[in-house]
Amino acid sequence: MAVLSEEQSMLRDAAKAWTQEKSPVRALRGLRDSRSDHGYDTEAWNEMAQMGWAGVIVPEAYGGSEFGFLSMGLILEELGRTLTASPLLASGLAAASALTLGGSEAQKAEWLPKIADGSTIATLAIDDGPHHAPERTALAATASGDGYRLNGRKTFVLEGMAADLLVVSARGPKGIGLFLVRADAAGVNRTRLQLADSRGAANVTFEETPAQALAGGAGLLDQVLDRARAGVAAEMLGSASQAFETTLDYLKVRVQFGQPIGAFQALQHRAAKMFTDLELSRSAVEAALAALDVDSPEAPELVSLAKAKMGDTFHLVSNEMVQMHGGIGMTDAHEAGFYLKRARAAEAAFGNQAYHRDRYARLQGY
Amino acid sequence: MADLGGADGPAFRVQVRDWLKANYPPELRDPARTDPEAVWGGRAFVGSDDPQSVWMRRAAERGFTAPAWPRDYGGGGLSPAQTRIVEQEIAAGGYRTPLASFGVWMLGPVLLEYATEDQRREHLPKIVRGEIRWCQGYSEPGAGSDLAALATRCEDMGDHWLINGQKIWTSYADKADWCFCLVRTDTAKKHEGVSFVLIDMTSPGVETRPIRLISGDSPFCETFFTDVKIPKGNLVGKVNAGWEIAKRLLQYERQNISGGFGGGGGAGGIAGDLGKIAADYVGLDETGRLADADLRSRITRNKMDFRALQQTIARVAAESRASNGPNAATSIIKYAAAAMAQERSELMVEAMGAQGLGWAGDEYSPLERQAVRGWLRSKGNSIEGGTSEVNLNVIAKRVLGLPDPK
Known part of the structure; x- marks a missing residue:
């Protein structure tokens, strides 16, 4: 755990207390079983917004607290521990970053205060196909009047059904850039995805859909994606840590051959290796968030390091969680499956390990 | 000596920087003009005018060879923050370390904690001044990972101790002046029969033999003790209470080994960016990527792992300063560093292709020959200073709280 300021410690403690009480893993199970439209609990989201979480990286001038990315990461890590479904990452981190970095004065004034207080849900729409390849997007933006028209499709749009505002990557007359689209605009068609991890996501098509450009082109896209990636990595850090701790507890209580299975060296060494990977991953995730806070030129490298290392670690830990729990880990009644399913979805989000x-x-020149 | 206490801010840093600039012998900028062995000090170099010895003496006078030790014993008497500044400035200026020493890294800290005042006054100042070079008599042919199985006998002969037995993997025993050594003073008990003694290597009955490794010549030796007499005052702590001292010293040793790994090496590791070296040997494709996609992916994993390790070392240091408490992440560093260093050495020779198979001769560049020797030497990273298997046991039991088997 990074060395925290007093405000950051308080924020983390509040997030831990709230998620443990209000949003344990069975909340996600409930959402899944109720086939919720949005994929998250709107009442829970209102409580999160009241605590100011949606405005943590939003500038004070637009109603946020400007606490920064490491602070946002602390909240996401706690949400990740209990697999809490919420639009915090898509709206309060990713879309808020797009507007803060690329929005005009008018665009910021219109959207950021509503994102910061949670009344508007915004999200990124980046991937055209099943693999993250933002530099190859084919969705077309053509100039039209004082704005643009979008034609094409996006997939795997997080919180895509709940969103009021979409931040869409598209290929325009001046290359790739980000565009703002109201979810109720003409030509927007959304299809709810039923993902294995039970979270809310959608496929979205655009047909002559009116859009406004954000300033900054491909450079902006890269910066915004890095903020989203670091946020996902922070959430994964929480999920993987909890998956490991739950498994470790089980190794101490499950008795076979007359002793806790955690007494067997074959399992002890695997547990120690997972702990090693978790500590390395924690360092990488915290370093990436800290680099974003100071706008370090190394941020792109550090974010890719964090997302890749964290992805490998969560992949391993989620697999081992099932294996070390044995038969009970294969049952839907146990939590292990929820962590396993979430691991793969989070690995894929905004670029997998590969x-x-x-x-x-590429960034290092080879 | 100027007063070094008090300030640990920018003023102290400037003071250190100026001193280093003024006192570093210019000859040391040209490594060819000095004996690399001199950096370890010892009787062979005391009083010599080798530039490294001059540098060592000047640094010792200033307290920079053991910055954190009390001034009463010749140390710098510096705070942890000041010590860090000295280390940072030496590294940042590209200065050679004034003194590489098992005495400074391992023995001194435990003498400060366990030795009598007489023992401290006898040994610590000579360590600080680099006058006595120490070696570590721990492992034996029958006591590796199970170190407490050691059998070298130490018998009480009334007015002296009598030592008989064999040590192995004694680094630089053939060059050391003294040896800190684990011996058996009670054969009926295991851990409670171990004592910690100090042996003058010039004593009659001490013999050393260098060991040749799979990588070629090595600093390791076998050390034989045959009816070696040592004074009663050379036992540290109480008789049969040496195991606690032995373990404490190992903590200092592991910290030191891990610190060395942080830079990307580990024993046997060679410097240089793996990505760039691979690009030189393999070439880039039309998209600017390394032409061997499989190798590229594995190199990147290794580079990422090393960077995460460096981030972890920095995080542990920051957290320890903030909390002053033990840190669970420390336990992973030796294990992780060994695995990464070995992988890096493997990738280095793979990237060089057939040029990464040369043992000797002018058909291979010094870097290539070094890569091959380094790859072989790195196999020891997961054995020396506690095997990786023992490291994992320690993490599982002490950090994760997993139980012992029935």
């Missing part, structure tokens, strides 16, 4: 290793190598 994507980020390739990006890291």
Whole structure:
């Protein structure tokens, strides 16, 4: 755990207390079983918004608290521990970053205060196909009057059904850029995805849909994606840590051959290796968030490092969680399956390990 | 000596920087003009005018060879923050370390904690001044990971101790002046029969033999003790209470080994960016990527792992300063660093292709020969200073609280 300021410690403690009490893993199970439209609990979201979480990275001038990315990461980590479904990452982190970095004065004034108080849900729409390849988007933006028209499709749009505002990557006359689209605009068609991890997401098509451009082009897209990636990594850090701790507890209580299975060296060494990977991953995630807070030129490398390392670790820990729980870990009644399913969805979000290793190598010139 | 107490801010840093600039012998900028062995000090170099010895003496006078030790014993008497500044400035200026020393890294800290005042006054100042070079008599042919199985006998002969037995993996025993050594003073007990003694290597009956490794010549030796007499005052702590001292010293040793790994090496590791070296040997494709996609992916994993390790070392240091408490993440560093360093050495020779198979001769560059020797030497990273298997046991039991088997 990074060295925290007093405000950050309080924020983390509040997030821990709230998620443990109000949003345990069975809340996600309930959402899944009730086939919720949005994929998250709107009442829970209102409580989160009242605590100011949606405005943590929003500038004070637009109603936020400007606490920064490491602070946002602390909240996401706690949400990740209990697999809490919420639009915090898509709206309060990713879309809020897009507007803060690329919005005009008018765009910021219109949207940021509503994002910061949670009354508007915004999200990113980036991937055209099943693999994250933002530099190859084919969705077309053509100039029209003082704005643009979008034509094409996006998939795997987080909180896509709940969103009021979409921040869409598209190929325009001046190359790739980000565009603002109201979810109720003409030509927007959304299809709810039923994902294995039970979270809310949608496929979205655009047909002559009116849009406004954000300033900054491909550079802005990269910056915004890095903020989203670091946020997902922070959430994954919480989920993987909890998956590990739950498994470790089980190793101490499950008795076979007359002793706790955690006494067997074959399992002890695997547990110690998971702990090693978790500590390394924690360092990488915290370093990435801290780099974003100071706008370090190394941020892109550090974010790709964090997303790739955290992805490998969560992948391993979620697999081991099922294996070490044995038969009970295969049952839907146990939590292990929820962590396993979430792991794969989070790994894929905004670029999986292969994507980020390739990006890291490209950034280093080989 | 100027007063070094008090300030640990920018003023102190400037003071240190100026001193280093003024006192670093210019000859040391040219490594060819000095004996690399001199950096370890010892009787062979005391009083010599080798530039490294001059540098060591000047640094010792200033308290920079053991910055954190009390001034009463010749140390710098510096706070942890000041010590860090000295270390940072030495590294940042590209200065050679004034003194590499098992005495400073391992023995001194436990003498400060366990030795008598007479023992401290006898040994610590000579360590600080680099006058006595120490070696570590721990492992034996029958006591590796199970170190407490050691059998070297130490018998009470009334007015002296009598030592008989064999040590192995004694680094630089053939060059050391003294040895800190674990011996058996009670054969009926295991851990409670171990004592910690100090042996002058010039004593009659001490013999050393260098060990050749799979990577070639090595600093390791076998050390034989045959009817070696040592004074009664050379036992540290109480008789049969040496195991606690032994373990404490190992903590300092592991910290030190791990610190070395942070830079990307580990024993046997060679410097240089793996990505760039691979690009030189393998070439880039039309998209600017390393032409061997499989190798590229594995190199990137290793580079990422090393960076996460460096981030972890920095995080542990920051957290320890903030909390002053033990830190669970410390326990993973030796294990993780060994695995990464070995993987890096493997990737280095793979990237060099057939040029990464040369043992000797002018058909291979110094870097290539070094890569091959380094790859072989790195196999020891997961064995020395506690095997990786023992490291994992320690994490599982002490950090994760997993039970012992029935």
